Amino acid sequence: MTNPLLEPWDTPFGLPPYDRIEDEHWMPAAEAVLAEAREAVEAIAANPEAPTFANTIAALEMSDEGLGRVLGAFYAMAGADSSPARQALQRDFAPMLSAHMSWVIGNRALFERIDRLWQSRETLNLGPEEARVLMLTRRRFVRAGAELEGAQAERMAEIRARLSVLGTQFSQNLLADESDWTMPLSPEDLADLPAGLRSAAKAAGGETGPVVTLSRSLVVPFLQYSPNRALRRQAFEAWTARGMKGGETDNRAIAAETLKLREERAKLLGHDDYASWKLETEMAGTPEAVRELLHAVWSPARAAANADAAIYEDMLHADGHEGPLEPWDWRYYAEARRKAEHEIDDGTLKPYLQLDRMIEAAFSVAHRLFGIEAREIEAPVYHPDARAFEITRGGAHLAVFVGDWFARPSKRSGAWCTTMRDQHRMGGRDVRPLVLNVCNFAKPDAGEPALLSFDDARTLFHEFGHALHQMLSDVTYESISGTSVARDFVELPSQLFEHWLEVPEVLREFATHAETGEPMPEALMEKMLAAANFDQGFATVEQASSAIVDLEFHCGPAPADPMQRQAEVLEQIGMPRAIVMRHATPHFAHVFSGDGYAAGYYSYLWSEMMDADAFEAFREAGDPFDPGTAQKLETHVLSRGGSEEAGLLYERFRGTTPTVAALLKGRGLAA
Structure with a gap:
């Protein structure tokens, strides 16, 4: 053949x-x-x-x-x-x-x-x-385990093999649960939803009629806008039940076995627990350093969330509902409050945040910072929705970038960047990378423009920041190319690039109305940017709680029942009752589909300590596109991959490593 x-x-x-x-x-x-x-x-x-x-x-x-x-x-x-x-x-x-x-x-x-x-x-x-x-x-x-011998070496091989099987099973179970569930919507259910959400629900259902799916880009807006509390609850409970519905796709036993095997592997290698082994090579270094960061973030985030919860519960009661605020209520009342206080909502913003224009914006920012050009090309791709671009600089080929932005049942949830080929110069060749960004934005009806929420647009910029880390890599050896860096450093380029989405001159050029072509009004832009940190108590609590549970899973003995241990940890830290972890154990793919983020989900927050400080360097220069600062960023961070320790690379760019204060200030949680 x-x-x-x-x-x-x-x-x-x-x-x-x-x-x-x-x-x-x-x-x-x-x-x-x-x-x-x-x-x-x-x-x-x-x-x-x-x-x-x-x-x-x-x-x-x-x-x-x-x-x-x-x-x-x-x-x-x-x-x-x-x-x-x-x-x-x-x-x-x-x-x-x-x-x-x-x-x-x-x-x-x-x-x-x-x-x-x-x-x-x-x-x-x-x-x-x-x-x-x-x-x-x-x-x-x-x-x-190369220094292990005999039975220990054999056992390490068995553990590695079993973990690879478990990780694959976990991710496939999660995809099955996500793709198998839909909630039909009647005309009455659609009536109070924004036009863009109605269009996305119709596109998701196709000939069967409008539905809500478990794609984040569809279920989250539904939770924000549907006044039907019973439907919100139905959608929320299905979304948070992924991986724990019983039967063949239940991930709870997989999580328990994974944690037990990770602990055994760490002990074979001479460590007390998996977290101590895993963090040894990261910037944080120890579980204690991670715990210190997470609890420094947790206290102000929890206080802000509890204050917000009291307001939302009053709104719930004013609507005639009894009892406490529930997790399926939070986003609905937060959105109502955002609209009341900032006079904006996603229905107003989305027409100005067209997918194609946001792609152009990301390319334009990269051009102004690093001189790259993007040209769409005809090339073989694995799905008709994927689009390929040649990336050049000074007329020379730099990379191929593939963007695959729409949700579909065959795609796992979330957003990510990966490569089909890494940059390197081994064997005297100049091998350029093939880089892929994958997102899960709601696909519109045929002929309609794809519209994004501000969070969607932020995700697009985030993943393109990872892509730049791959495309601007300039090392000899593939093992240190691009994003082959410490896990708690890898999110720096991606989270840093998000900042340019909030630069007014970028929005003035690319945030144009889907129907009229008019730029976003200045007053609306100011309101949108003023609301950028709205509800950060909630966002930080759901993220930090996931990171805390991940860390505690991997410190000390592996829990026989991860769900029980999850509940114990959340009780110990005082988890607000109306907020759930962003990634509960049975659908925590970052941690259980592989070990990349195991004992490492904190890395988003660790990198955020640096990204706020890194963007401050451009502010200090008086220009978000300052050429000298951009050149330093490329020279010392984006081009160097893992060729040096992450802390040294950052210090060469910025002069020092920031503290948690920069993170709290960036999220609007500083005292």
Whole structure:
């Protein structure tokens, strides 16, 4: 069988040939590139010559290039356009890839070569980047268990394999729960909703009629605007029940087993608990440092939320409802209050926040800061909604950017940035990245413009900030390229880029009305920006509570019943009764679909300490587009990937590392 994945990719800029790939091509291609990677590693390990950086570390960096090419293409598609066949492939790939990793880590001859280089590193005359890659490579092997032997090494391989299977199951269960539920809406139910929400509900239901789905871009606006309290409750309870509805898609047992295995893995590696092991290599360093941050944020956020809750409960009673304020009431009354106090609502704002114009705005800001240009191109993509752009600077090709912005049942929830190929210069080549942004915005009726809430537009800018981190990367080795940085540093570029959405001159140019083309009135813009920190008590409580629960899950013994432990932690911190965690355990994909954010969900808040301070550098320069500050940002942060410790990179840009005060000030929670 001819397999396009194993042939040269004769496509624009080497994009995956999605127009020729069938689902049956993936497995044989994966088996072939896995075999190639194994042969390459065996050759490195068996090399009779003394180990050098070139014949061991650099060779290892290039050993799985084919594997990365094929699986980069697969996982980019599988998360955004799933199907039963692709889900089956994910389940099959998980143990295959885990077994390969265990074999590489357990290759004693290979690790001995790496360790010999490490022990003699002072005599190797390595450059800074090579020295960093050597250190990271050895550390990666050691932290994966390369120094374990016998039964301990075998058990580590078993744990790794099982965790990979559990993570895949967790995410697929969550997608199933999200895609299987809809709530039909009658004409009466639609009557009091904004026009944009009515249009999104109709588009989501298609021929079956308007519905609410569990896509955040649809269910959250419904909770904001529907005066029907019973329907709000129905939608909210379905949304928060994802992953815990019983049956085959229930994630509670998966979470419990995952936590237990993570604890065992950490103890095999000589640590008291998983959080101590995981945070060792992050900026925070220790669970105590994370706990200090989270509780510094929690107290003022909880106080603000409780004050707001009293106001909303009075509004609830004024509407003739008895009893306490409930979680399905909060967004409705918050939106009513925002409209009353700031004289704005999403129905007024959305016509000025067109998706296409916000994409243009993100490109324009990147051009003014970093000189890049974006040009839409015809290229093979995995779904008709995805759009490809060539990114250039000074006429030279820099990257390909793919944007996939609309929600659909085959796409997992949330928003993310990933790559199909990373930037690097290994083997004397100049390999440019293929970068993907995925969002879940409500798709409009055919012929209608896609309209965003301000939070949606912020998400678009956030993910494009990640994309810039990938596209502006300028390092030699792939393992330190782009976003290959400490987890609590990776959100800095994305959260920093959000600030330019609030720059008035950007809004004046790109926030134009979908029907009239007129720019957003100055008075409306001022009201929108004045309300940017509205309801931050709620937003911070739901985020910080998730981070606190995540941390406590991974500190000390793994809980036998994570749901019980979640409830205990929330009671201990005094969780307001009308707010729930942004990500409750059974649908906490950041933590349980993989271990990237495990014991690390705090990283959004840690990075936020820096992003507010980083944007202040532009304010101090007197220009949000100050060329010198932008050049420093690219030179010391965006281009350097993981080539140095994150704290050093930030200090080179800004001179010092900020404190939690910058975060609280940015959220309007400072005393």
